[in-house]
Amino acid sequence: MKRSTSVRIESWASIVPFRISDHVWEDFPCVVYEIEQDGIVGRGEALGVYYHDETPESMAQQLESIETEILAGADEQQLLDLLPAGGARFAADSALWDLRAQICGESAWQLAGVAEDPVETVFTIGLEDTPEQMAAKATAAADTILFKVKLDNDRPVERIAAIRNARPDSRLVVDVNQGWLFSELQEFAPQLHDLGVLMIEQPLPRGYDQELVNYKSPAPLCADESCLHLGDLDEIAPRYQMINIKLDKCGGLTHGLILARDARKRGLDLMVGCMGGTSLSMAPSHVIAQLCDFVDIDGPLLIKKDREGGLIYDRGQVSLPEKPFWGV
Numbered sequence: 001m002k003r004s005t006s007v008r009i010e011s012w013a014s015i016v017p018f019r020i021s022d023h024v025w026e027d028f029p030c031v032v033y034e035i036e037q038d039g040i041v042g043r044g045e046a047l048g049v050y051y052h053d054e055t056p057e058s059m060a061q062q063l064e065s066i067e068t069e070i071l072a073g074a075d076e077q078q079l080l081d082l083l084p085a086g087g088a089r090f091a092a093d094s095a096l097w098d099l100r101a102q103i104c105g106e107s108a109w110q111l112a113g114v115a116e117d118p119v120e121t122v123f124t125i126g127l128e129d130t131p132e133q134m135a136a137k138a139t140a141a142a143d144t145i146l147f148k149v150k151l152d153n154d155r156p157v158e159r160i161a162a163i164r165n166a167r168p169d170s171r172l173v174v175d176v177n178q179g180w181l182f183s184e185l186q187e188f189a190p191q192l193h194d195l196g197v198l199m200i201e202q203p204l205p206r207g208y209d210q211e212l213v214n215y216k217s218p219a220p221l222c223a224d225e226s227c228l229h230l231g232d233l234d235e236i237a238p239r240y241q242m243i244n245i246k247l248d249k250c251g252g253l254t255h256g257l258i259l260a261r262d263a264r265k266r267g268l269d270l271m272v273g274c275m276g277g278t279s280l281s282m283a284p285s286h287v288i289a290q291l292c293d294f295v296d297i298d299g300p301l302l303i304k305k306d307r308e309g310g311l312i313y314d315r316g317q318v319s320l321p322e323k324p325f326w327g328v
Helices: 056-065 067-071 076-082 087-104 108-112 131-140 156-166 182-194 210-214 230-236 253-265 279-289
Strands: 003-020 023-037 040-046 123-125 146-150 171-175 197-201 221-223 242-246 269-273 312-314 317-319
Touching (some): 003 067, 023 056, 023 087, 040 279, 056 087, 076 253, 087 279, 108 253, 123 131, 131 156, 146 156, 156 171, 156 182, 230 253, 242 253, 253 269, 253 279, 279 317
Parallel strands (some): 146 171, 171 197, 197 221
Antiparallel strands (some): 003 023, 023 040
16 A cells, blocks of 8 residues: 645635625635545545634644654544544545545445435525625525525524515525524524524524523524534533534544434434535535435535536535545
8 A cells, every 4th residue: 555645725716705793705715635545546625614713724734744644544533533623634534535435436425324315405695784685695596495594693583584575485594603692592583483494503602502501492503613523512412402513623524423423312403514615525514414404515506616526506406426526
């Protein structure tokens, strides 16, 4: 066995600026990691965790720090001890899964013991200045039924009401990205539930959600920033009814599968999310998606151009391409 590695930084321009409660993206910069073994190349992509100050440059440095171990043959399980949870480990883990799938002649989905079925992804509506602008985005996405709507504490009920009026056929979940106080959650949640909101994601800041322990939300609450990896489950399980598994957060498919199955044992529902990116980031998340109740892997729909030969997006359904891309 002879290996080599490469690390490069890329940036993928967004169609329009994408805004959430505490951040705006004009583009989606990422790190791409490749492991070549005996003429076979495994690839992985990661955007990292912006609120942990991860950047493509910092992730590239982490990946370079484990070159000796990777060249010596380290696998996905050993990688768990080489790097902490985060984007760099996600990129390396994805490359190792891709490499193993090609060597074994089985898909990553088969190796993970899950189906290769199409999944329904949300289409994300970012924050805009007015409720009417957000309703217009929902109207423009005429072939989409399931929306995830970004909210803060500026007229959240009015925003959802505008979208509901524009698209009465839609199914809605909302993501607050830590943007509310507990008192605001108590005020807004019943009204959002009455408007048909199916789930509220991360309403309160991480570390400030203790009041959720005894709170009975009219709509299920999903932990995103409050559940980064397996080590957070004990604390968040009494507070939330669902977790959002993002492979950039937990550090890859290997850890993500462990996290998903442990969360199910605790009675938690599952969502898989993303930090944005191309189909190279979404493909490992499509594996996890087979186990989930909600899927948010619409990253390629937010950028001007996806990678050649990537996942197929058609009216909310995400399926695998006919030709090999990742994990096949």
